[in-house]
Amino acid sequence: MAITVKLDDLLHDNRMTLTELAERVDITLANLSILKTGKAKAMRFSTLEAICRELKCQPGDLLRYVPADPE
Amino acid sequence: MTQTKKPNDIVLKSTRGLLIFTKWLLVLGVVALAIGIPTILLFTDKVATALADVFVTPPGSEVVWMIAGIMVFGAVMLLLTLFALGLLRRIVDSVGEGNPFTRINGTRLRGMGIAVLAIQIVTFFGGILATTILAILGEVKPDRDFHLSIDGGISLTGIMLALLLVILARVFDRGADMQDELEGTI
Known part of the structure; x- marks a missing residue:
């Protein structure tokens, strides 16, 4: 998919684990x-x-559009 | 896969019970026909004699064979009904499990639609055969109380039911697509 989720970077920046985020956002x-x-x-x-x-963060910080390679 | 609550209410339970009861009635009917068909063919002369006792024109053994043919049509009809009921029972089970919008249920509904259509065709040809037999048998003896009417045309209700089932199958296919989409949504 051309849309990638930059969750890892944002979690790192906020010093938060995935489990912690899961609990917070239910x-x-x-x-x-x-x-x-x-x-x-x-x-x-x-x-x-x-x-x-x-x-x-803003939605744009979380999502990124990477155009697919032309075949 | 998302499992919702299990709606095992009284409607589902009574539908299941009714389907199981009907299934065994149909099985009984198929067994009776499976015994009856070879029996009347084994005792063709006795059946022909019994018919000669009721009808003015004594029928030949070919009429007994035609009656056996009607019974075969009946057995096919019962088997098709059993098949359709089996599919319906599985759909009812999937509703009980809380996950009815699956592709397999669409296929089951399509199968039921085809079975209903096949029953209509079998009934139509069975009706033609029965009318032919009655025409061959002719008049009933005046001292005998025997009356039989044949109603074997194509039923509009049956055709509508077949179409409804096929359309419903498409609805379930679309439902399964939407379920897939929903399951991929976070």
Whole structure:
């Protein structure tokens, strides 16, 4: 997918673990791992809002568009 | 996969019970026909004599073979109904498990639709055969109280049910797609 989630960087910047974030945003660790590894198909605004609130960032800080290589 | 609460309410329980009861009734019917068909073919003469006792024109053994044919149509119809009920029971079970929007349920509904259509076709040809038999048998003896009417055309309700099931199968296919999308959403 051309959209990547920069959750690792933001967690590092905020000195927070994935488990801690999962507890704070009330999402299971399994689902947050899916999001982190880029396997999620879609993201709810409520999830985005919760993550941005806890990691003190903007949606643009969390998501990045990487154009796919032209075949 | 997301599992919702298990709605094992009275409607599901009674539907399951009714389906199991109907299944065994149908099995009984199939067994009766499986015994009856070879029996009347073994005793063709006796059946023909019994028919000659009721009808003015004594029928030949070919009529007994045609009656056996009707019974075969009946057995096929019962087997198709059993097949459709088996599929319906699995769908009801999946509703009980709280996860009905799956592709397999779409396939099951499509199978039920095809079974209902096949039952209509079998009923139609069975009706033609039965009408032919009645025409061959002709008049009933005046002192005998025997009346039989055949109603074996194509049923509009049956065709509508088949179409409804096939459309419902598509609804379930779409539901399964939406379920997939929902499961990939965080």
